[in-house]
Amino acid sequence: MPLRETEAIVLRSYRLGEADKIVSLLTRQSGRLRAVAAGARRPKSRYGGTLEPLSYVRLWLFERENRELLRMNSAELLESFFDMQKDYRVQVAAQYVAEVSERFLPEREVNERAFRLLLAVLRGLKRSGEVNRPLAYFNYWLLRLGGFLPDLASCAACGRALGNEPGYYGAGSEGLSCAACRRSPADQTVAPGLLAVIASGCQGTLDRWLAAEKAPAGVRETRRFFEELIESHLERKLVTRQLLAEEV
Numbered sequence: 001m002p003l004r005e006t007e008a009i010v011l012r013s014y015r016l017g018e019a020d021k022i023v024s025l026l027t028r029q030s031g032r033l034r035a036v037a038a039g040a041r042r043p044k045s046r047y048g049g050t051l052e053p054l055s056y057v058r059l060w061l062f063e064r065e066n067r068e069l070l071r072m073n074s075a076e077l078l079e080s081f082f083d084m085q086k087d088y089r090v091q092v093a094a095q096y097v098a099e100v101s102e103r104f105l106p107e108r109e110v111n112e113r114a115f116r117l118l119l120a121v122l123r124g125l126k127r128s129g130e131v132n133r134p135l136a137y138f139n140y141w142l143l144r145l146g147g148f149l150p151d152l153a154s155c156a157a158c159g160r161a162l163g164n165e166p167g168y169y170g171a172g173s174e175g176l177s178c179a180a181c182r183r184s185p186a187d188q189t190v191a192p193g194l195l196a197v198i199a200s201g202c203q204g205t206l207d208r209w210l211a212a213e214k215a216p217a218g219v220r221e222t223r224r225f226f227e228e229l230i231e232s233h234l235e236r237k238l239v240t241r242q243l244l245a246e247e248v
């Protein structure tokens with residue numbers, strides 16, 4: 001079977017039997033996939049700490065005929081995002097991007113832009129220690145690359161331009177509603193014009209946005225609206241979203 005070399009970000013790993021791990025990966029060359037790392041749970045494993053969640057690694061993988069899982073041959077650490085997770089807010093944010101990547105991206109579908117996005121967001125979290133802009137950026141681009149970013153300037157139900165009115169959204173929303181179309185008095189509000197400001201910040205690189213100025217007002221509200229859209233498309237609750245709501 002052919003040996004494949006790829007760069008990857010470890011999304012998470014879980015135990016397999018006494019000594020092995022299954023590692024969930026987002027690879028640059030082959031999209032999201034899972035591979036067995038034999039012996040990775042042994043104390044003196046050749047993998048050491050390489051397969052910690054969110055490690056950026058270079059991997060050599062074997063494809064196995066008629067088997068769903070690939071087999072890992074070796075791994076080399078390119079960049080660690082382990083230390084930054086001493087800050088609990090950053091840790092939760094990093095877990096959120098890993099969980100969303102794993103749920104949102106289809107397995108074995110090449111998506112190099114999603115790979116570069118995840119790497120840029122992890123580096124943004126690490127360098128800035130800021131959480132809201134990197135997450136807003138991650139959510140915005142993930143929705144946009146997936147074709148799920150709604151028209152942010154009009155009501156998703158009636159299509160009317162929102163202009164200077166606030167938009168509303170609640171559980172299961174796939175866009176903003178106007179006051180007439182809102183479904184529940186418990187809906188969340190997004191202030192007028194806010195999304196345009198955040199969307200404009202997301203047009204360049206995350207580095208440039210983080211360096212340009214301090215975080216604009218409303219970036220947290222926007223981030224949370226995008227999280228609702230992501231959860232609506234997944235049709236399931238994200239474990240880390242609740243943690244984010246409590247902490248960040």
Ligand SMILES: [Zn+2]
Nearest residue numbers: 155158178181
């Ligand atoms: Zn409407």
